[in-house]
Amino acid sequence: MKVPWHAIWGYGAHIKSTPGVLYVQKRSQQSSYSIDAIKHLLLVGGHTIQTATINRLLEKGASISFFDAHGTPLGTLRPFGPNKNEDIWCLQTSIPSHRFVVEFVRSSMKSRLLWLEELAESSESALFYRGEQDVLRQAQNEIEYLVRIEEIRRLHALSTDMYYEILSRLVPAELEYRRRTYRPHFDPVNAMLSFGYALLFGNACVAIIGANLNPDHGLLNQGAGGFVYDIIEPLKRSMVDSVVFELARESLHPGDYELSQTRCVLGDDLVSSLLDRLYTTIDQRIIDTNVYAYLQSLERGGEFEVIC
Secondary structure: OOOOEEEEOOEEEEEEEOOOEEEEEEOOEEEEEEHHHOOEEEEEOEEEEOHHHHHHHHHOOOEEEEEOOOOOEEEEEOOOOOOHHHHHHHHHHHOOOHHHHHHHHHHHHHHHHHHHHHHHHHOOOOOOOOOHHHHHHHHHHHHHHOOOHHHHHHHHHHHHHHHHHHHHHHOOHHHOOOOOOOOOOOOHHHHHHHHHHHHHHHHHHHHHHHOOOOOOOOOOOOOOOHHHHHHHHHHHHHHHHHHHHHHHHHOOOHHHEEEOOOOEEEOHHHHHHHHHHHHHHOOHHHHHHHHHHHHHHHHHOOOOOOOO
């Protein structure tokens, strides 16, 4: 799926243009894009861009947004005239959210249960306690029939707590991981999960800003960044959890992290290894596709389906 925004990540890119083409020079590699096809240019990290290129994009009706290296939005340049953000933000608040919440939760539950069942098949000992697998399957089946958003949130929270607790049975006991906890974390597994989710959050935030959506208008999650958390919820399992729990099970050593009285600190080598793996599993194309599918469903109606 082709999305109408384009993100440039990292550092050191030189961005220039001719009247119809945008050129991005990064080290020895140059890429080119039709200016008419870019409705929102997203600059993540540190780059240089010609003022003539900024002028051309604004003249074409495109916006330019700036982010720090972690994907935190810093500001946006927009053409003079009606603000498209306002129209889309109104759509977000005016259209009933039930079908979107159901899809976020359904896809999340399905992804997690399938993975747990795969892990159970390859595990030497029983992964599920009696009845747990049936409870998770029943929760997945019931979600379609719940009417109130609060009921959906409660069922999702229950299944999520079970998911993280079941995964703890695969992790060596000396890591002291029992369940998902809030910050500050006192075990390396939770610390790695939060690190990975923060990266995923940044990638999703860039796409959401690119689509001119309100990142704070959550449907399943509420508060600052609520919609970003909605988007990443079904993707956590495939893009972060698989990496973290593989590291925890196979190659984590006491020297990879440090425990203090206030929190668990991940070592530099562990962070580097974690980053290398997450860069291969956090797929921006899938994130962009899900964000654009939501935007199109808002604007045109029709079904909304999450790709995990």
